[in-house]
Amino acid sequence: xxxxxxxxxxxxIVILSLGSIGLYERLTFGHRLTAYGSYAAWGLWVxxxxxxxxxxxxxxxxxxxxxxxxxxxxxxxxxxxLYTALVTLILALLIIWFDIGHMDRFWEFITRPNFNSMMNNxxxxxxxxxxxxxxxxxxxxxxxxxxxxxxxxxxVRILSMLGAIxxxxxxxxxxxxxxxxxxxxxxxxxxSALFPVLFLAGALLSGGALLTFFVAxxxxxxxxxxxxxxxxxxxxxxxxxxxxxxxEWAEFxxxxxxxxxxxxGVHRESALLVxxxxxxxxFWVVHILFGVLIPLALLTSKRSNSKLVGLAGxxxxxxxxxxxxxxxxxxxxxxxxxxxxxAFQSNRLVYYYFPTLHExxxxxxVVGVGLILMYVGVxxxxxxxxxxxx
Amino acid sequence: MEISRRxxxxxxxxxxxYQITNFPEEDLSLRKEDPLIRMQRELERALEKPREQRKWVxxxxxxxxxxxxxxxIACVAENSLPPGVAYRPVIEEEIGTYxxxxxxxxxxxxxxxxxPPCVPVCPVKATWKREDxxxxxxxxxxxxxRYCIVACPYNARxxxxxxxxxxxxxxxxxxxxxxxxxxxxxxxxxxxESPIGNARKCHFCIHRIENGELPACVTTCIGRATYFxxxxxxxxxxxxxxxxxxxxxxxxxxxxxxxxxxxx
Numbered sequence: 001x002x003x004x005x006x007x008x009x010x011x012x013i014v015i016l017s018l019g020s021i022g023l024y025e026r027l028t029f030g031h032r033l034t035a036y037g038s039y040a041a042w043g044l045w046v047x048x049x050x051x052x053x054x055x056x057x058x059x060x061x062x063x064x065x066x067x068x069x070x071x072x073x074x075x076x077x078x079x080x081x082l083y084t085a086l087v088t089l090i091l092a093l094l095i096i097w098f099d100i101g102h103m104d105r106f107w108e109f110i111t112r113p114n115f116n117s118m119m120n121n122x123x124x125x126x127x128x129x130x131x132x133x134x135x136x137x138x139x140x141x142x143x144x145x146x147x148x149x150x151x152x153x154x155x156v157r158i159l160s161m162l163g164a165i166x167x168x169x170x171x172x173x174x175x176x177x178x179x180x181x182x183x184x185x186x187x188x189x190x191x192s193a194l195f196p197v198l199f200l201a202g203a204l205l206s207g208g209a210l211l212t213f214f215v216a217x218x219x220x221x222x223x224x225x226x227x228x229x230x231x232x233x234x235x236x237x238x239x240x241x242x243x244x245x246x247x248e249w250a251e252f253x254x255x256x257x258x259x260x261x262x263x264x265g266v267h268r269e270s271a272l273l274v275x276x277x278x279x280x281x282x283f284w285v286v287h288i289l290f291g292v293l294i295p296l297a298l299l300t301s302k303r304s305n306s307k308l309v310g311l312a313g314x315x316x317x318x319x320x321x322x323x324x325x326x327x328x329x330x331x332x333x334x335x336x337x338x339x340x341x342x343a344f345q346s347n348r349l350v351y352y353y354f355p356t357l358h359e360x361x362x363x364x365x366v367v368g369v370g371l372i373l374m375y376v377g378v379x380x381x382x383x384x385x386x387x388x389x390x
Numbered sequence: 391m392e393i394s395r396r397x398x399x400x401x402x403x404x405x406x407x408y409q410i411t412n413f414p415e416e417d418l419s420l421r422k423e424d425p426l427i428r429m430q431r432e433l434e435r436a437l438e439k440p441r442e443q444r445k446w447v448x449x450x451x452x453x454x455x456x457x458x459x460x461x462x463i464a465c466v467a468e469n470s471l472p473p474g475v476a477y478r479p480v481i482e483e484e485i486g487t488y489x490x491x492x493x494x495x496x497x498x499x500x501x502x503x504x505x506p507p508c509v510p511v512c513p514v515k516a517t518w519k520r521e522d523x524x525x526x527x528x529x530x531x532x533x534x535x536r537y538c539i540v541a542c543p544y545n546a547r548x549x550x551x552x553x554x555x556x557x558x559x560x561x562x563x564x565x566x567x568x569x570x571x572x573x574x575x576x577x578x579x580x581x582x583e584s585p586i587g588n589a590r591k592c593h594f595c596i597h598r599i600e601n602g603e604l605p606a607c608v609t610t611c612i613g614r615a616t617y618f619x620x621x622x623x624x625x626x627x628x629x630x631x632x633x634x635x636x637x638x639x640x641x642x643x644x645x646x647x648x649x650x651x652x653x654x
């Protein structure tokens with residue numbers, strides 16, 4: 001345990017040190033050190049944002065199994081799932097804050113809202129979601145904060161009510177993140193009714209997988225109950241892995257087999273870029289091999305145990321970043337008008353994107369913040385321990 | 391019949407004089423009114439009307455465009471555009487295969503769509519379509535989320551990364567630091583101040599139009615291939631040009647209703 005702790009702190013120091021360089025660069029040089037441009041306008045940070053927000057929605061929906069759908073077997077990990085959802089939401093908002101051109105103007109989302117914009121609606125949903133998460137977590141951590149009439153209603157009932165509001169909200173906002181992309185008619189790769197559903201399925205899978213990893217490796221007691229929880233989480237993750245692959249199959253097989261007419265033709269080009277382009281390995285090696293096949297083997301093996309289930313969770317949740325990159329970048333680099341790239345020469349005007357070191361360093365900073373927050377959760381809020389309210 | 395040198399010169403001179411003085415005026419192309427003069431007159435006429443009664447459109451004659459890119463450069467100079475921002479690039483297209491091959495040049499300003507996909511996506515209402523048809527950006531409000539950039543099907547919006555052409559040279563040149571006047575306001579690119587960190591796009595040189603000047607790309611077009619004017623006035627050059635069968639718009643199928651027309 002001590003060795004794990006030392007390793008954790010070494011990793012944290014390294015990540016935060018590198019991340020601090022990224023933060024300094026971001027605050028000093030603005031967007032000058034990034035690789036995205038005007039023809040590939042969104043990159044690593046937007047992909048990371050949807051990755052974290054997916055983890056948050058997934059972890060939260062898992063908590064709703066306990067507080068809304070009353071799955072008793074999982075009630076011990078209620079606090080952990082709520083805390084994970086809270087931390088990953090903060091990370092998502094942090095990285096997308098770094099991505100905007102004028103960080104000092106974020107408040108305009110509130111003061112000048114455009115309700116026709118999916119992006120603006122997201123901010124309102126995040127705010128509501130953040131409040132619900134915070135309230136739920138506070139009640140789970142310290143039921144004594146409920147005083148007066150609230151105390152008479154009882155924490156279980158209040159949690160159930162908050163969860164009941166949170167479930168459609170989490171479904172809406174993560175489907176909404178998919179819709180944020182899907183409503184962009186100019187990008188056929190995103191412009192699909194399946195896209196929001198795919199996002200939601202991805203959220204459940206990646207968030208559930210992360211929780212599984214946390215429970216399998218960081219849970220303090222290793223009794224029979226622990227084994228039962230990990231086993232159940234493993235089965236849920238396996239189910240969602242099948243579910244996700246089904247959607248992904250639909251998403252890629254249609255353009256793959258379709259003709260090359262109209263918008264579907266452009267969709268086909270983007271899909272082929274994912275499957276056979278210069279970064280084919282992100283799909284086939286990172287996602288399919290490490291994110292699907294190996295976890296599938298680990299979860300279905302007869303010799304599977306809690307650690308292997310946890311490893312499957314880690315692999316799925318980590319490699320899902322590749323899926324998110326493949327969701328954002330091929331759509332972002334769609335060639336809108338042929339010949340435009342050659343019309344005016346600039347590295348900002350190309351249909352190609354690979355993140356710079358600076359972009360990775362900023363991501364490291366955000367991950368470092370996440371690790372600190374998780375540590376705080378473990379150390380001060382006991383999220384890896386059994387609590388009275390589960 | 392023999393003719394002396396003196397007689398030949400005399401006859402040639404008289405013949406030339408006759409041709410110049412008696413040729414029908416409309417056939418002497420050099421005496422035709424330059425379209426710029428006409429468009430300037432029409433611009434002044436349009437400006438006498440309230441803004442909501444005029445609608446600006448641009449017409450580009452692809453048969454006349456020679457691909458000199460003077461418009462691109464004029465635009466860069468007029469709006470002090472940084473590296474990676476070009477409101478009006480000129481796409482070069484090669485048609486056919488050797489030896490039967492031709493080239494076509496397609497300038498691509500902002501289409502100033504009547505149904506602009508970039509407007510509804512803006513989360514903070516920093517971009518909108520004015521009554522006179524021009525889609526504008528409020529630099530002081532834009533947060534730089536770049537949603538409008540990905541939503542434009544013409545890639546006509548750009549992000550100002552705060553770069554300069556001469557930043558890695560011994561001295562940042564004054565022409566990159568000078569003030570410019572987009573949207574009728576005074577701007578200077580320094581630090582992280584707007585328009586750095588903002589989306590930027592062609593606005594038909596609103597600041598020039600409203601001061602009675604044609605857009606920079608129109609006045610600098612050496613082939614007179616770009617026309618500009620008020621389409622609500624049926625007697626303008628642009629109104630007449632877009633009523634011909636050889637008019638096309640880019641990506642009509644998207645339903646964006648662009649206000650930039652191309653003549654084939």
